[in-house]
Amino acid sequence: MQNVRARPSVGAQFRRILQDPILAVALVGSVIFVGLTIILPLLAMIGESVSTEGAVKFRDYLGSPVYQTIISNTLVMGVVVGAVGTLVGFLFAFVQVKLDVPFKRFMHVMALLPVISPPFAVATATIVLFGRSGMISRGIFGVRYDIYGLDGLTLALALSLFTVAYLNLKGMMEALDPALDEASANLGAGKLRTFFRVTLPMLIPGIASSFLLIFVESIADLGNPLVLGGNYEVLATRIYVSVIGLYDTTAAAVLSVILLVPSLTVFMVQRYWVSRASVVSVTGKPAGRPDTIKFAPVRWGLFGVVMFLCLLILLIYGTIFHGAFVNVPGVRNDFTLSHFDFVLNGIGAEAIQDTTLLSIVATPLAGLIGMVVAFLVVRKEFLGRQALDFGVMLGIAVPGTIIGIGYVLSFNGPITATLPILGEITLIPKLTGGQGLLGGALAIIIVYVIRSTPAALRTGAAALSQIDPAIEEASISLGADNARTFRRITLPLIRPAFLAGLIFAFARSMTTISAVVFLTTPQTKIMTQGILNEVENGRYGNAFAYCVILIGIVMVAIGIMYALVGSRTGAERRIEGGGQ
Amino acid sequence: MSNARLILRNLVKVFPARGGGGVLRAVDDVSLEIASGEFVTLLGPSGCGKTTTLRLIAGFELPSGGEILLDGGNVTNLPPNKRDMALVFQNYALFPHMSVADNVAYGLQTRGLPKAEIRRKVSDMLTSIGLHGLEERRPNQLSGGQQQRVALARCLVMEPRILLFDEPLSNLDAKLRVQMRAEIHGLQRRLGITSVYVTHDQIEAMALSDRIIVMNAGRIEQVGTPQEIYHLPRTRFVADFIGRANFLPATLLESSGETADVDILGQRMNVANSFQHGRGAALTAMIRPETIDLADDPSLPQVTVTQAMYLGSETEYVVNFGDHQLVVVDTSPRIGRFYAEGRQVGMALDPSSVHLLGAEA
Ligand SMILES: Nc1ncnc2c1ncn2[C@@H]1O[C@H](COP(=O)(O)OP(=O)(O)OP(=O)(O)O)[C@@H](O)[C@H]1O
Ligand SMILES: [Mg+2]
Numbered sequence: 001m002q003n004v005r006a007r008p009s010v011g012a013q014f015r016r017i018l019q020d021p022i023l024a025v026a027l028v029g030s031v032i033f034v035g036l037t038i039i040l041p042l043l044a045m046i047g048e049s050v051s052t053e054g055a056v057k058f059r060d061y062l063g064s065p066v067y068q069t070i071i072s073n074t075l076v077m078g079v080v081v082g083a084v085g086t087l088v089g090f091l092f093a094f095v096q097v098k099l100d101v102p103f104k105r106f107m108h109v110m111a112l113l114p115v116i117s118p119p120f121a122v123a124t125a126t127i128v129l130f131g132r133s134g135m136i137s138r139g140i141f142g143v144r145y146d147i148y149g150l151d152g153l154t155l156a157l158a159l160s161l162f163t164v165a166y167l168n169l170k171g172m173m174e175a176l177d178p179a180l181d182e183a184s185a186n187l188g189a190g191k192l193r194t195f196f197r198v199t200l201p202m203l204i205p206g207i208a209s210s211f212l213l214i215f216v217e218s219i220a221d222l223g224n225p226l227v228l229g230g231n232y233e234v235l236a237t238r239i240y241v242s243v244i245g246l247y248d249t250t251a252a253a254v255l256s257v258i259l260l261v262p263s264l265t266v267f268m269v270q271r272y273w274v275s276r277a278s279v280v281s282v283t284g285k286p287a288g289r290p291d292t293i294k295f296a297p298v299r300w301g302l303f304g305v306v307m308f309l310c311l312l313i314l315l316i317y318g319t320i321f322h323g324a325f326v327n328v329p330g331v332r333n334d335f336t337l338s339h340f341d342f343v344l345n346g347i348g349a350e351a352i353q354d355t356t357l358l359s360i361v362a363t364p365l366a367g368l369i370g371m372v373v374a375f376l377v378v379r380k381e382f383l384g385r386q387a388l389d390f391g392v393m394l395g396i397a398v399p400g401t402i403i404g405i406g407y408v409l410s411f412n413g414p415i416t417a418t419l420p421i422l423g424e425i426t427l428i429p430k431l432t433g434g435q436g437l438l439g440g441a442l443a444i445i446i447v448y449v450i451r452s453t454p455a456a457l458r459t460g461a462a463a464l465s466q467i468d469p470a471i472e473e474a475s476i477s478l479g480a481d482n483a484r485t486f487r488r489i490t491l492p493l494i495r496p497a498f499l500a501g502l503i504f505a506f507a508r509s510m511t512t513i514s515a516v517v518f519l520t521t522p523q524t525k526i527m528t529q530g531i532l533n534e535v536e537n538g539r540y541g542n543a544f545a546y547c548v549i550l551i552g553i554v555m556v557a558i559g560i561m562y563a564l565v566g567s568r569t570g571a572e573r574r575i576e577g578g579g580q
Numbered sequence: 581m582s583n584a585r586l587i588l589r590n591l592v593k594v595f596p597a598r599g600g601g602g603v604l605r606a607v608d609d610v611s612l613e614i615a616s617g618e619f620v621t622l623l624g625p626s627g628c629g630k631t632t633t634l635r636l637i638a639g640f641e642l643p644s645g646g647e648i649l650l651d652g653g654n655v656t657n658l659p660p661n662k663r664d665m666a667l668v669f670q671n672y673a674l675f676p677h678m679s680v681a682d683n684v685a686y687g688l689q690t691r692g693l694p695k696a697e698i699r700r701k702v703s704d705m706l707t708s709i710g711l712h713g714l715e716e717r718r719p720n721q722l723s724g725g726q727q728q729r730v731a732l733a734r735c736l737v738m739e740p741r742i743l744l745f746d747e748p749l750s751n752l753d754a755k756l757r758v759q760m761r762a763e764i765h766g767l768q769r770r771l772g773i774t775s776v777y778v779t780h781d782q783i784e785a786m787a788l789s790d791r792i793i794v795m796n797a798g799r800i801e802q803v804g805t806p807q808e809i810y811h812l813p814r815t816r817f818v819a820d821f822i823g824r825a826n827f828l829p830a831t832l833l834e835s836s837g838e839t840a841d842v843d844i845l846g847q848r849m850n851v852a853n854s855f856q857h858g859r860g861a862a863l864t865a866m867i868r869p870e871t872i873d874l875a876d877d878p879s880l881p882q883v884t885v886t887q888a889m890y891l892g893s894e895t896e897y898v899v900n901f902g903d904h905q906l907v908v909v910d911t912s913p914r915i916g917r918f919y920a921e922g923r924q925v926g927m928a929l930d931p932s933s934v935h936l937l938g939a940e941a
Contacts, residue, residue, distance in 0.1 A: 020659060470673035473640055474731075476660045477667040478687030478738060488686075492677045 022483035026372050027382065033369065034391035036428070037450050041406025042398060048253035048409055057254045074219050074234040075262060077153055082215035084158040089165025089210055091306050096166075097173040101303045103310075110310040111166045113317065114159060115504070116554045119223025119513045120531050121547040123156045124540055125319040126228065128330045130155075135319070135330040148230025156228055157218045159313060164217075165210035172206040173199075212270035216263050220399030222514035223528075227535055235259040236514065239401045243518055249405060256402040267397035320551075323544035339545035343530075348546060351525035356553055358441060358524075359509035362448035366505035369449065370456020371498055375486055377457075378464040379472065392457050395450035400514030403450070407443055408432055408518050432519055439523030444516050448509040455508070456501030463497035464490070499565045506557050510550055584613040585651055585774045586637070586742055592645035593632050593798075606632040608798035609646075617772040621785040624795035625821065630778040633795070634744055637776060638667050650741060665742040666735035670750060672727045674719040680730050681706070681715040687738045705737040709767075725756045732764070736771065743768070745777040749784065761787055782822045786810065794818050811868075812935055819866045819937070826872075826906045830865040830936060832857055842936070845901055847881065849931040855938070864937040869909040871933035874899070874919055880926030885919045899927065 018024045048054060061067040092111045096104055114122070129136045130147045147155075176199065222236045229237055235255055242252040323329030327336050342348065370392075376382075377389045395403075411431035418424045431443040471493070475485040491498065513528040520526045527550055534543040593607040607629045614620050622630040635641040637648060639660035647656040655663055666687070675683050681702055688698045706712055709729050719727055728748060735743055748764075749757045765788050768775055779785050785792050786806040794801040794809060794817075802814045813819035816827060832855070833848065834841040840853035844865050855863065874883075874897065883906070887898040895910040895918065908927070910917070919925045 468671060468673060470669045470671060471675060473660070474667070474669060474673040474734075475675070475686065476640075477638060477665065477744075478734065479661050479664075479690040480686075481659075481661050484690060489675060 020482045022481065023380070027376060027380075030369070030373050030376060030388055030392075031384075034388065034394075037446050038391055038394050038398075038403075041403060041410045042394065044410040045253050045256055045402060045406040048250055049257045051250065053250050054254050057251055058257075061254060061258065070233050070235055070238055071258065073150075073232055074236075074259070077150060077157075077225075077232075077234055078215040078219040078262070078266075080150065080154050081157040081161065081218040082211040084154055085162040085214040085218070086165045086207055086211045088158055088162040088309060089167075090169050090207065091302060091309070092162070092166045093170035093173055095302055095306045096170055099299055099302060101299065103307065107306060107310055110313045111163055113313060114161070114163050116507045116511070116551055116558075117160065117317070118511045118531060118547045118550045119221075119528055120227055120535050120543060121320050122160050122316055123152075123224045123227040124535055124543055125316045125323070126152055126156045128319050128323060128540060129315065133330065146230075148228055149232040152228040152230075153224055153232065156224045157221060158214075159309075159316065160221075160224070161214045161217050164213050165207075168210050168213075169203060169206050172203055176202055209270050212266050216266050216270070216397065219259065220263060220401070220514065222401055222517065223532070226532070236399060236401050239405070240514075240517065243405065243408075249409060252401075252405050253409070256399075256405055259399055260402060263399055264397060267393075271393065320544050320547050323540055324548045327541065329540050329544065336541075339541040340549075342542050343545045343549060347525065348527075348530055348542075348549075351527045351530045352549060352553070354441070354525050355510060355527040355550075358445050358448060358526075359506055359557075362445050362452065362509050363502055363506040365445075366449045366452035366509075367456050367498055367502040370453045370501050370505075371460045371491065371494065372486075373453070374457050374460030374464055374494075375490060378461050379469060389457070389461075392450075393454045396454040400451065400512065401517075403447060403515045404518040407447065411443055433521055440519060440521035441524045443519050444524060444526065447515045447519060448505075448512065451512055451515055452501075452505030452508045455504045456498075459497040459500045459504075460494055463494040467493050495565060499561060502561050502565060503558050506561070507554050510554050510557075584649075585616040585618075586612075586614040586776070587649040588612040588633075588637070588646070589649070590646035591633070591636055591643050591648070593629070593636055593641060594644040605798045607636065607643075610795075610798075610800055611646075612793065612800070612803070614774060614776065616774055618790045619768055619775045619777065619788060620791045620793060621777045621779060621789040622793050622795055623779060623782060623785040623821075624801075626780060628795045629798040630780070630795055631746055634667070634746055634776060634778050637742070638665055638744055639663050663742075664740050665744055666738050666740040667744040667746065668731050668735050668748045670747045672719075672731040672751075674727060674730055674734075676719050679716050679718060680711060680722070683719070683730055684733050684737055687734065691738075701737055705733045709733045709736070724752050725760060728752065728760060732767075736767065736773070739771075739773070741774065743773045743775045745775065745779075747779055748777075749779075750781075757784075764788065786822075794821065796821075813866065813937070816864070816866075816937060819935075824869050824907055824909075826867045826869060827937075828865045828867065828904060828906075830863045830934075832859055832861040832863060834859065840936075842934075844929065844934070845881065845904065847929065849929065849934065851931050851934040851936060853936055855936060866935045866937055867906075867929060868933060869896075869907040870894075870911045871930050872906065872908045873928040873930070874908055874910065874925045875928060877926040877928075880928055882924050883927045885921050885923045885925060888919060888921050890918060899925070901927065 049058070089111075092107060095101060096108060127147060130145060130152070132146060219234070220236060222240055225232070225234045225237045226240065235258060239252045239255045239259065242248045242255060319329070322333075324339055325335055325337070326333045327338075343352075373388065373392050377385055411428065412433060414426045414430050415428040416424050416426050429437050431437050431446075432440055437443075467490075472485050472489055475489045476482070480488065511528065513526075513532065516526055517529060517532070520529045527546055531543045531546045531550075534540070534546065589611055591607055591610040592605065595604045595606050596602075597604045610629075610633060612620075622633055624630055632641060636643050639655070639658060639662075643656060647654055649655065650663065650665075675686065678686070684702045684705055685698050688701060693701075703715075706715060709732065711726065711729055711733065714722065714726065719730065722730065728751075731748070745764075749760055752760060761784055768788075777785075777788060786809075789806055791803060792806055792809045793803050796817050802809060802818045804812070809818060810822055813822065813825075816825075819825040819827075828844050830842045830844045832840055832853075833843055835853055835855070835857070838852060838854075839850050840855075841848055841850050842853075842863065842865065851865070855861070857863070881901065883899040883901045885897055885899050886905070887896075889896045890913065893911075893913075895913045897908040897910070897919065899906050899908055906927075
């Protein structure tokens with residue numbers, strides 16, 4: 001008998017991958033990319049926090065009532081926003097899938113709108129509408145409502161973040177085999193009972209998963225608490241103030257580690273436990289159309305609730321739009337173009353150009369890296385496959401402020417190495433700050449890329465796992481190598497996912513603030529930073545003008561991407577092997 | 581050096597067993613030589629390692645042990661795209677975003693042939709396989725049989741050194757399956773491409789193959805021509821898996837060279853024998869149901885019919901002889917010849933159709 005191992009040795013697997021140079025480059029490249037752009041800054045940040053000075057601060061903070069309040073504020077906000085956001089997403093999805101009501105298309109669009117909205121936009125509009133002198137609170141109801149705090153944050157964050165729950169749950173509800181419902185209905189269970197006994201239990205993993213994702217995103221959010229927090233301080237804002245106001249990066253690093261703990265814990269629970277537990281029977285061939293609920297009180301009651309939420313969203317975006325064209329939104333409502341004049345002819349023009357340009361550079365990179373890593377992770381066997389996936393996902397699991405601080409700490413000077421003969425050489429030049437490479441632009445591009453790649457990776461991986469691997473094997477069997485197979489077969493087949501990845505990457509890059517707020521330089525200005533300045537100075541009109549322009553750019557870009565990458569024929573969506 | 585085209589030498593593939601520790605030997609010490617132009621079939625029950633063996637040959641799996649030689653060269657560690665083999669997949673695995681013509685041209689483009697040559701080859705191939713006129717269709721606009729033809733054409737046009745098939749007909753309905761079977765048979769004979777074909781359908785295997793390799797639990801049970809496998813199975817497993825068989829105890833009475841006198845159900849008969857056992861040895865007689873005759877003849881040993889099923893082109897009986905139950909098939913039923921359940925009837929065994937197996941086989 002021969003000497004036989006349970007699997008081809010790791011060595012043999014690697015040799016196999018290395019035989020294909022392009023595959024090897026992709027693998028090694030991905031690993032280096034993750035190591036340099038995510039792991040290194042994270043380690044630098046953690047290193048700073050456990051320095052002697054950091055250790056002292058750790059003890060101080062965890063023992064101080066002020067910081068204990070901040071920590072509990074953060075967690076409470078995460079839980080409340082997670083719950084409300086999931087509920088809103090659930091209602092939208094339910095109405096979309098299970099009810100036969102008018103305006104479904106409109107509701108769908110309203111649910112997607114928050115993806116392209118800049119930070120501060122919703123928060124600022126909320127103040128204009130519901131604040132102390134709000135158009136609605138004061139103007140209609142005549143109360144001086146104090147929207148600042150947890151209530152305002154919940155409203156703004158839930159309406160900004162519920163899209164992920166909506167898409168998640170809508171997908172699950174559509175995939176639930178209607179035969180299940182029917183089977184239960186045939187057994188005599190009423191529609192509502194079917195819902196509570198059959199449908200809801202199967203959606204639990206999706207609901208849990210949505211809750212956790214929104215939790216992670218909300219505690220990482222910087223823009224909303226900065227504008228709407230008032231006295232309700234959370235970790236993200238405290239970190240921001242530590243860096244921008246107090247120039248104390250050690251304090252920021254310590255607070256970041258404290259914020260990192262719940263973020264990463266919840267992220268890992270979501271990713272490796274809850275999402276595993278989904279038992280949705282995606283048969284690929286639904287046995288019929290999902291049955292709609294006819295019971296009028298439920299039907300029209302839910303319709304009313306969701307319609308109300310849609311109108312609220314519409315009102316908020318209307319306020320942004322309206323506010324961009326009037327003197328002082330909510331106070332002096334006479335038409336003016338002065339805000340646009342300020343933005344387009346002042347410092348804003350530069351920011352618009354820079355942000356758009358950097359996003360244009362980052363978008364295809366993020367899309368492509370996401371698809372390549374998805375390909376490696378879903379299709380190839382190698383040691384560290386899960387680690388690579390996790391490393392890329394860290395780009396979004398780690399709150400943006402923390403990434404930003406990590407970059408400042410890692411790349412604020414050149415990284416050098418002393419070699420025996422060559423002496424000191426520069427491995428990575430200074431990236432951040434005014435003297436950084438390309439005026440600090442490279443650091444911003446990289447941050448855009450790592451923040452957007454995770455979404456591209458997930459959509460890519462989901463699409464890939466729907467495609468029979470035999471199709472790619474057929475290509476290889478016909479003599480094509482991995483690179484050609486990827487280009488000619490895989491990429492065209494996952495084109496819808498690729499497009500979604502691109503759109504998301506561009507929207508995310510254009511609208512991100514937390515990760516780049518510490519990285520803007522006099523040479524490289526960022527629109528969201530500009531918006532923040534205007535909001536902080538109470539010039540809401542200018543901020544709204546920025547937002548309108550930003551939304552406009554994102555919409556135009558989406559149109560262009562559809563034209564360039566969009567699916568030409570419906571047939572291409574059919575990704576099963578023979579298409580039978 | 582043997583002049584075999586493909587040689588598998590002590591191939592082993594071990595997977596970690598599903599659920600829990602331990603390992604599963606999906607392919608267990610498989611050795612095989614396949615001559616140029618030969619059509620061999622890997623036949624066996626589900627999970628016996630047929631697909632894994634095929635994927636090892638194709639290069640999609642790396643063996644845990646052993647080696648693979650193609651025309652004398654060691655290809656064990658060569659990636660699949662460098663092996664000059666083409667694999668026809670069970671579910672066709674056509675490229676859904678490409679037209680029929682592009683599917684067929686794909687491999688040739690990969691080889692970098694000139695455009696005109698590709699066009700000519702694709703067109704010839706599509707014509708010869710009956711897909712002329714469907715060049716611009718997408719795979720999802722084709723019937724199952726047409727899709728299978730495209731999958732075949734895509735491989736044949738490459739003129740690979742080895743053509744591999746993994747249950748290519750299992751997704752087709754029965755009628756189409758028979759038709760495609762004949763077509764594959766014709767094409768392969770005409771083109772003379774060395775082929776390894778995986779199936780668990782014994783009829784398909786017998787219809788197509790020069791040689792059949794019967795596999796069981798990762799191991800080769802027997803290699804032989806369809807006739808050898810059917811009439812001279814080496815083990816009870818093979819006899820059972822291919823067609824139906826009756827197994828009766830046989831006692832060796834007298835052996836002389838190629839034949840032996842044995843006692844089967846109290847009858848003495850002279851049958852072919854390759855065993856070296858001495859007198860009194862216990863063996864097993866394998867008798868195919870269609871080689872047994874039933875007749876109203878009182879001089880024959882009498883059996884009781886316990887089940888009789890008339891199927892048109894044949895009649896199937898289950899009969900009892902003492903404690904033994906046998907299946908008998910009348911392959912040419914005549915009008916009026918039908919032995920109803922409960923009847924007594926004479927049974928004639930044909931000594932030349934008795935095949936001896938070891939007692940434990
Ligand atoms: N990637 C894998 N990991 C673990 N076990 C595997 C893997 N592939 C196959 N096996 C196992 O190896 C054994 C042989 O599988 P294989 O697919 O070769 O069988 P098969 O003869 O082709 O069966 P079928 O007729 O059902 O296609 C099975 O027990 C199967 O579960
Ligand atoms: Mg198989």
